[in-house]
Every structure is written in C-alpha cells, then in structure tokens.
Amino acid sequence: MGLTFQSTKNSSLSDIFHIEKSENQYVIALAGNPNTGKSTVFNSLTGLHQHTGNWPGKTVVNARGEFKYEDKDFILVDLPGTYSLFSSSVEEEVARDFICFGNADAIIVVADATCLERNLNLVYQIMELTPNVVLCINLIDEAKKKKIEIDADGLGKELGIPIVLCAARSGIGIMELKRSIHEVVTKKVKPCPNIVIYDEYEETLNRLSIILDEYFKNINPRWVALRMIDGDDKLIISLKELMPNEKINAVNHILEDSKLNMDKQTVRDIIATTIYKRVESVTERYVKNNVKKINRDRIIDNYITSKRFGIPLMLLFLAIIFWITISGANYPSALLSKFFFMLENKITSLFNHLNTPDWVHGVLVLGLYKTLAWVVSVMLPPMAIFFPLFTLLEDLGYLPRVAFNMDHLFKKACSHGKQCLTMCMGFGCNAAGVIACRIIDSPRERLIAILTNNFVPCNGRFPTLITISSVFLISAKGNDFGILPVLSVTGMVVIGIIITLLVSYLLSKTILKGLPSTFTLELPPYRVPRIGRVLYTSIIDRTMFVLWRAVIVAAPAGAITWILGNIFIGDLSLIGHAASFLDPAAKLIGLDGYILMAFILGLPANEIVLPILLMSYLSTGSIIEFDSIESLRRILIDNGWNHLTALNTMLFSLLHWPCATTLITIKKETGGLKWTALSVIIPTCVAVIICLFTTVIFKLFGWA
Amino acid sequence: MLKLHNACIGSIVTVEDLSSTGLLRERMLALGLTKGARVEVIRKGPSGDPTVFCIRGAMIALRNEESSLVTVQ
Known part of the structure; x- marks a missing residue:
C-alpha cells in the first residue's frame, strides 16, 4: 500500500486517539484519580450531554461530551480514573496513551480536595507530559466539612498552573473552570508547570x-x-x-x-x-x-465493615430494598394494569366497530398488546423503585464496602475481588455486568467473572421472582406485609451468590486454573447522594433503558406466542405440541412443559418469560383476565402448580442460561464462541442439577 | 523485619521497602507506598483479611498477600 511500517505505526497510534474537530473547536481531556467525582465534573461541564450510559467500565472506552464557552466549542473526553500514568492497568494505559498521542488542547485534572496528597502525584506526572494543565480541586465542600483548608493561590503559584476550586455536585466553580480552560486554549494564560527535578538523572x-x-x-x-x-x-x-x-x-x-x-x-x-x-x-x-479526631467515616465503617455486623447488615439492606420494592410496587402495578385493560376494552370495541377479522385482533390485541401491557405494568413499578434505591447505595459509597466484606470469600474461590462489583452491576442487567468485567485486568479472573455473572438475578428476572413469591406467599398466607416474599427473593439472591462462588471455585480448579491476582481496593469517603442525580441516572439511564429493551422484545414475542397458541394441528395448538414434547423432561426437574418452553422462548429477554407462560396457559384454557395477584394464583394453580413448581421456576429463572443480549455481549467481550457456549452450558447444567435435587427432596418427603 | 500485614491495628508505620514486582509494584508506588511514607493500620475485614490502611489520606484495602510484600518500621 506504499505505507512504511513506521508511518503506519505512527498514524495508527494517533488515529486511535485522534478526535475529529472543526476549526473553532478544542479537545479537552478530563483526567484524575478514581472516586474524585470526575463524572460529576464531566456532567456539570457538559450539562448531561453524555453519549454513553452510566455503567461502570464505561470509561475504559472514553466517554465524550460537548460544551460551549463564549465563542468557543469544546469537546470533552472523559478518561478512565487512574492513580498514575505507568500503565499498571488497562485504564491507566488508555489514559496515558490519550494524553500522549491524542490531540487534546488542554487537560483538566480533577483532584479530590479531601485527599490532595495522593491526587497531586498524578498532577505532577501529567505536568511532565504537557504544560496545558488546569487543576480542578473538586469536593471542596466536603473538605470544608472536614476542616481542610487549601491555599489555592499559593498552590497555583507553586505548581505553575491555573487552579479552580470546585464543588461540582452543586455547580460551584464550574463557570470558573470553563473560563480557565478558555484562557488556556486561547493562550491568554500560559501555564508554566513547575515540574519535579530528579537530581540523579x-x-x-x-x-x-x-x-x-x-x-x-x-x-x-x-x-x-x-x-x-x-x-x-x-x-x-x-x-x-x-x-x-x-x-x-x-x-x-x-x-x-x-x-x-x-x-x-x-x-x-x-x-x-x-x-x-x-x-x-x-x-x-x-x-x-485541622484533623478532627472524630472521623465520621470511620465510625460508620466500624459497623458497616465490622467482623460481626458487616455481612448481616449487607443482607439486611438487600432485604429492605426488596421489601420497599415489593410493597411499594403493588399498588402502582395494579393501577397500571387496570389502565391497560380499560384501554384494551376500548381497542377491542374499536376493532369490532371496524369489523377487523378475529385473527388480526388476536395477534395485535390479545398477543402483542396484552404482553406489552403486562411487561410495562409488572416491570415498570418495581424497577422505578429498585433502581433508585440501588443507585442511592452506590452513590453513598457502599458498594466498595460490600466488595471489602465479601473479599475473603472471593479469595477462597480463587477469583478477583472486583468480581463483587461486577455482580452488583449484574443486578441491573447482566449484559452491563459482563461489560463491567473490563475492570478486572487478569484475563483468567475476568473470564470467571463473565461466565458467572448470570447467577446474579438481573432486572428482567426480578419481576419473575417477585411475582411468583408474592403469588405463593402473600395470598396463600394472607400476609400483607410481604415479609415472606422478601425473604424468599433475598434467599434467591443469596443462593445466586453461593452458586457464583462455587462455580468460580470449580472453574479456578479446572479449565481456568490459577491463583487470585493482586488487587487494591479503595474505600472512598461516604458522600451524601444527590437525590436529583440519583433519580435521573436510575430512571433515565437504567429503568428506561431496560424497559425499552424489554418492550421491543416483548411486542413481537407476544404476537408470535399468540399465533403459535392459535394454530391447531389435530386438537392441540403448536404451543400445546411443543409443551407436551418438553413435558416429560420438564416434569423430571419439577417444572412442566409450558414453563420450560417459556424459558426457551424467553431467550431474547428474560422479562417475557412470565407473560409467555401466562399466554400459553390462557390460550389453551378458558380466557381469564389476570388483573390481580389472586387471579394470577388461580391461573397457576389451575395449571397444576404447587410449591415445588413455584420454587423450581424461581430457581430455574435464577440459574438458567443468559439472555440473548448477554450472550452477544459475552461473545464480544471474550471474542470466542467457546466461552459463549460455556456460558450457556454451565448455567443450564447448574439449573438442571439444582432443580432435580429439589424435586427429589420434595418427592422423598412427600411434599409435592 | 516487620511486614505491613503484621502491623498492629491502630498503629502508624513507615514504609521501608517493597518486595513486590511488576504491575503490583507500580500500583503500590502510585498509591503512595514509597519509602518513608506513613501508613496507618485501620481495621481488618470480616475474616481477618483484607486489611484497610490509610495511605496518603485515602483508605485502601489490601489482601495479606499484598501487604506482606511491604516492609515497614
């Protein structure tokens, strides 16, 4: 091609990090230690015009945003949080290479005012690379609370670069930061870093x-x-x-x-x-x-990370979240489904009025619309409660403490301590959890984390778990406080964690042999979460993202299920034939043919497993409206459900193969069909073995 | 030769030397575990491992495998 090796090498390095810009645009890179509120600074500067979702691991790929100041446009690139530029991890390599080979006009280094000593290390390293550095000392409000005083003028003169004190969460200092950047790129201010001299060299x-x-x-x-x-x-x-x-x-x-x-x-x-x-x-x-002897964070940590209370408190928080979710979601769920069924009646009479053929009404209303209505009314309320609560814990700085408390277990399983954080992400969405595994550097441990992420019930499976446990534990016992369903859902999560640890251990001893690699975990200071921000990220970025995905999968799936349920061969519908074919195998593991088939048809998204199941039950029997928990219970019991069926459906939902989106993500992340296949085979085997086990136990004791 | 993982909880020790290599050594240096750095031992986790240290004003948890590579005084 006429290109020399040197020139291709040269251009390839700069191409990766080259940001397209027009004449009046400047590229600004945002660097800094992890946990310095870098993302908050990014969002305050760009006003939430961020192009990627707010999942951890996102910043291994550089997030980008834009802002304007006076006559100039700025492209802001959010670099991964790093402690130094010596590439001891993927994040650091990305950050270093962008600063070296990218075309940034200036670098903003975000530093934590409460931990300036460690942060300045990175500042000095970056000043060695480029003089165009602006230091943004963030969390100045936290520092004030901790009685830390920073002489910004003195520090600025000492370092030789502009310094802006800032509390990005409340927008303090953001205008000054913009002005400062403007002055640097327009050369009104010329930073002259006072770099470190190494006498020997x-x-x-x-x-x-x-x-x-x-x-x-x-x-x-x-x-x-x-x-x-x-x-x-x-x-x-x-x-x-x-x-x-x-x-x-x-x-x-x-x-x-x-x-x-x-x-x-x-x-x-x-x-x-x-x-x-x-x-x-x-x-x-x-x-x-002015060190206060009484340190708030340490007192909290005395309980949160203590030997005795650490893990029980964690389970308690989880149970409280489920309790609020389950009891809070009931009422809006009922309201939504009432609304949707009222709408359905209106649509049906419209169809009748227009004399549309029955099958059109069937596919569109009984199939597509009904499934959609079910997915939205059942999934939206719990998600809109669960995600904000979970994001709240995340914002408080609780998740690293969970990782700290659980670390000894992951160490025994020969896996990485950060696996716990990727599992937390899996609660939202397993595909996101798999992407988050990028934070684990060692390929062996990353694969383990990817292959086992599915054992954490994602948001698509929570409705299934919550609904089934509500159906079998609230109505049956007449217990309105929802303690039993809460305990059973929490129990499911604990089972998922135990299975994760066991499978991780087995993988470490067989196909992914090795010792746990080293890692360091920072426990950031606790921070008062900003409610508005929490609601925004959890509702817009997470709830709507997951709901939209469910909706676009559920709509066609509902239509197809209706068609399959209404095409008859002999005296059985296609669904009936498939179910009776699967039935013997399903019965062995305490399910029935319809349930197993719903799980198979639910491959595109776990959210639709229960709607498909209900529709297949309803399409064969008499049509009942499922508008309340009680009627749902009747449908299930009429179709032969007992406590074993309920338990095993929940277990199977928790442990079975990942959804198609997760599988595609696993293939992308591992780059191989082998690992993708394993990520189907391992959970499926686990699910079958566990369900077989419970069935045998129930049969032995004559419970089912 | 006191190693960091043996240091008493609540004590403040001074880093003498690191016997880690490669990426871990880089990471430790980046966190500020350089010669002469003062480290406070804060607490141990639920099963006695990992341990939280206050290094340069930040709370960092290290497993025994790592903290045993830091010689302190």
Missing part, C-alpha cells in the same frame, strides 16, 4: 531530550527521555519505532555513558519517591489539615 535527561526533540513534536521530549530510562519495554519499543536507527544508537550510547544504575525498578522507585517527596512538602505548605 537531569544531565542524562537533557542529553536525551536534545536528540528526541526532533522526533516527538507533540510529546514532551523530556517525558520521552524519562520513559527511556524507566519505562516499560512495550512503550520504549513503540517510541523507538518512530526514530531512525542511528538516533536509536545515539540514545543507547547516552544511556550506557550515563553510568547510572539503570536497573528499571530502582529508577522507578527513585522517580516515584521523588515525586511523592515533593508532593509531601507542597501539601505541608498549602494544605492545612
């Missing part, structure tokens, strides 16, 4: 910089020189590919000539220590820390 660095200068126009030559003496080999090789041979020789010559101890590890230690020494002295001078 400066002479070598100067000599190297002179040679490197002509090849790295966009990257600071001193930074390249630094990486030549301490960097990872991968980076050095790709940097050297940009230079002709004789220059590489000259570089090597200087490196030999310098007679320094060029053991990389020692050099890295010295450089890291020197930066932190500087940071220490800077924070000592400009940050006044």
